[in-house]
Each structure stands twice: as structure tokens, then as C-alpha cells.
Amino acid sequence: MLKNLFKLLFPTLCDGCNSLLIKNEKILCTSCVHNLPFTNHHLTDNNETKNKFYGLIDIEFACSMLVFSHDGIVQKMIHQLKYKNRQEIGNYLGKLYIPEIKNKIITNKIDYIIPVPLHPEKMKKRGYNQVTTFCETLSKELEIPYNSEILFRNKNTSTQTKKNKEERQAINLKSFEAKTDIEFQNKHFLLVDDVITTGSTIESCAKALLKIPNTKVSIIAIAYT
Ligand SMILES: [Zn+2]
Known part of the structure; x- marks a missing residue:
């Protein structure tokens, strides 16, 4: 009532x-x-998301869930998720994606689901990482541990808004580090981001994870441009 x-x-x-x-x-x-503009990347190994990293990093599979276009539904949802504390949108999108991506994740034997870490300044301001609820939904439904501590940002990197592309890429490469403890060795990590544009952030994250002995990395993004 x-x-x-x-x-x-x-x-x-x-x-x-x-x-x-x-x-x-x-x-x-x-x-x-x-x-919703689903990409169907999960149906082929040779897709636009994976091709972004061709020759740059060794990855097992890479899929984006949706196509991001300015002024489209996906842009609206990600804006709400990222800037308006609408974290339930991450859960919603995760649930929507599971039927498509489940087999791929299971057959590839993913050990950990890892978010792209937010810059500490942004984390302080926003209070949450926008991919957390998406990751947590995949983690819960597929019973694969979610870990936001294996991969982390170095403290001394400034936010990137005022820098050009080359400067950003150089900083990105030095920005991420991964814990190399024995418990994280010989694992397959699923790295998750919200929107892949140039792919340079993901590339740096993957490179950091691949420094852990005998690791494999796969990538999922909510959307790509
Ligand atoms: Zn509607």
C-alpha cells in the first residue's frame, strides 16, 4: 500500500x-x-575490442558489451552510473550481459575479476569506482572472486584531463602496478572497464598484470567507441 x-x-x-x-x-x-546496441563481440575472437590491442598486448579474449555513441542510451546510462551515484545501473547491465558472456568466462577459466582502478583523487571525490557494481554482479552470478586490490594505481600520478595524448600514454604506462604474491601467480585475470576509447588505460593495466609470473589477461568493457 x-x-x-x-x-x-x-x-x-x-x-x-x-x-x-x-x-x-x-x-x-x-x-x-x-x-540496446549490443556488440555481439562474444561470438567472435576477432572483434573490434580485441583488435584495439593487436600487437600491443597478449590477451586471451576481449569483448565490449555495448556500442557507445554520444547522445545515445548507453552514454546516458554510463553518465548516470559514473557521475550521479546510480550504481544500480552497473548491477543491471551486469545481469543483462551474463547470458551472453557466461560461457566465454567459464570456458576460459577466469580466476579473478579485476576493475580498472580509479585515480585516488577521483575516488575521493566520487566515493566509488563506477565499474564495481558491474564487476560484483558478474562475480556473484558466476562465482568468481572479485578483487580490487591486486591491481592499483601509483600514488604520484596526477589526473590527466589537461595532458595531450602522448603525455597521457607515457603517464599511463607508469601508473599501474600489480601485486606479484604467489597466490596471484598462474592466474587468468578478467580486467573490466566502463568505456574503452583509445584502450591505452587498459593496455597499461594489462601490462602491469602480465608482470605477475605466468598470468593471462582477458578484457571486458561495458561499452566501446
Ligand atoms: Zn525507454
Whole structure:
């Protein structure tokens, strides 16, 4: 009763088109879910996400869930997830992606799900890493440990907004480190990011992880441009 009254006073709107959500709809209305631009990268080894890293790093598989376009649904959702503390969107997208990506993750025997670490300054300001809830959903549903401590950022790197591409890449390479303890050796890590653009951040993260003896790295992004 009270819950219904609350819903009447504060109806939930679709994050894609702002229409009223009906019973059992969450985040997106049925029509927007059908229009989500899935990449289907999981169906082929030779996809746009993996090709971004061709010749740069040795990876097992790489998949992006969605295509990111400016002013599209994906952009809206990621903006809410990243800047408006709508962390439930990460859970939602994770659940939506599991039926597609499950087999790939299971057959590749992933040992740990690892987020791209947020810069400490950003973490302080935002209070959360935007990929955490997405990772946690995959972790829980697929029963693979989530670990946000194996890979970390060096303390002395400034945020990158005012630097050019070359400067950013040089800094990125030195920005990440991984724990090389014996318990993390001989493992297959699944590195997760929100949006892959140039891929240089992921590349640096993967290089740090690959310094751990006998490691394998795979990559998942919520979206790519
Ligand atoms: Zn909608």
C-alpha cells in the first residue's frame, strides 16, 4: 500500500526515453532494452575490442558489451552510473550481459575479476569506482572472486584531463602496478572497464598484470567507441 503510494508520487522513469516504467521494468523500458546496441563481440575472437590491442598486448579474449555513441542510451546510462551515484545501473547491465558472456568466462577459466582502478583523487571525490557494481554482479552470478586490490594505481600520478595524448600514454604506462604474491601467480585475470576509447588505460593495466609470473589477461568493457 505505502509502496504503491510512493510509486504514484515518485514514478520511476526509463533511463533511455524518460517514459514511465511499468511493473517489473527496471532502469529501462522494454522498448529501450530491445534497442540496446549490443556488440555481439562474444561470438567472435576477432572483434573490434580485441583488435584495439593487436600487437600491443597478449590477451586471451576481449569483448565490449555495448556500442557507445554520444547522445545515445548507453552514454546516458554510463553518465548516470559514473557521475550521479546510480550504481544500480552497473548491477543491471551486469545481469543483462551474463547470458551472453557466461560461457566465454567459464570456458576460459577466469580466476579473478579485476576493475580498472580509479585515480585516488577521483575516488575521493566520487566515493566509488563506477565499474564495481558491474564487476560484483558478474562475480556473484558466476562465482568468481572479485578483487580490487591486486591491481592499483601509483600514488604520484596526477589526473590527466589537461595532458595531450602522448603525455597521457607515457603517464599511463607508469601508473599501474600489480601485486606479484604467489597466490596471484598462474592466474587468468578478467580486467573490466566502463568505456574503452583509445584502450591505452587498459593496455597499461594489462601490462602491469602480465608482470605477475605466468598470468593471462582477458578484457571486458561495458561499452566501446
Ligand atoms: Zn525507454
